């Protein structure tokens with residue numbers, strides 16, 4: 119069904135060749151009449167043109183290969199658009215611990231470059247900065263709300279916080295129509311196979327084991343990607359400039375329980391689990407209070423069981439998509455990124 123009233127029809131989706139960005143474009147073309155989408159993406163390891171093939175020839179679809187840190191490219195990409203949704207980022211926590219520099223560049227300087235251009239566009243209707251619940255750090259009890267203290271605990275989270283606060287400052291200082299989202303862990307179709315859920319699913323398809331960090335007691339709140347996309351669309355139309363919105367799936371689960379759910383769905387048993395060395399500074403629990411967004415009328419449509427089933431089915435049907443990515447994946451992901459249990 120097509121959505122009615124809308125803030126804008128001409129979108130720039132940065133990072134649109136990645137996991138959430140490409141799902142968002144699909145959501146737009148399926149749900150918003152007359153939408154036009156331009157993508158700016160650098161095609162890093164996780165950016166994948168195969169995520170975009172189906173949009174070739176769709177109304178106004180255009181792909182630009184380029185970096186959000188490149189001023190001239192950003193000027194070209196933002197020309198004539200009403201709405202910018204910035205997904206482009208270096209994303210992996212493990213990679214950021216290994217090598218933080220590229221995270222500072224894309225997740226802070228890249229956001230700055232987009233915002234500088236946005237300042238020069240009085241007709242811009244919305245600038246959505248996609249942030250993350252990781253900017254809060256972790257919480258052992260209760261849930262984070264938008265005014266909670268911000269204590270990021272790894273270089274990825276700290277860089278994302280830098281980017282989103284810069285966006286907020288451009289709203290306060292220059293009136294750029296910024297709305298910020300902080301989402302919990304996304305899963306679903308087109309997630310790069312280094313992420314825990316597709317990594318485990320594809321390892322199990324191949325008859326391998328699944329590497330569980332530590333004792334698997336960390337808690338994550340899982341959000342099906344389509345629910346996230348619907349929230350972003352709602353915020354383009356109904357968000358308040360300068361505001362932050364948590365987007366949580368309200369599906370908290372210990373990693374070990376998530377693993378067991380996947381084992382059951384795939385007809386495997388606990389012999390497929392391999393406990394491996396934990397990540398340094400591993401956040402113990404994330405939990406979001408999303409009532410601000412719920413008050414705008416958003417509700418997640420997927421609980422974890424329904425979402426996992428849909429995800430397993432998608433990976434089962436789309437081996438041609440994930441196999442080439444899996445073949446190139448750093449073997450540390452499958453073995454345990456930080457080594458064997460007890461490694462220093």
Ligand SMILES: NC(=O)c1ccc[n+]([C@@H]2O[C@H](COP(=O)([O-])OP(=O)(O)OC[C@H]3O[C@@H](n4cnc5c(N)ncnc54)[C@H](O)[C@@H]3O)[C@@H](O)[C@H]2O)c1
Pocket residue numbers: 132133134135136137138139158159160161162163164165166184185186187204205206207208209224228248249250251278300301302303304305310
């Ligand atoms: N995956 C999650 O669970 C999650 C949760 C909350 C928030 N987020 C945020 O959502 C956004 C998208 O995450 P994702 O999981 O889809 O990541 P992803 O790695 O799949 O996609 C990121 C995309 O950005 C592109 N990119 C990277 N650097 C770029 C640059 N300098 N210029 C242009 N393009 C560049 C990549 O090529 C890729 O296509 C990120 O901003 C991330 O912080 C993700």
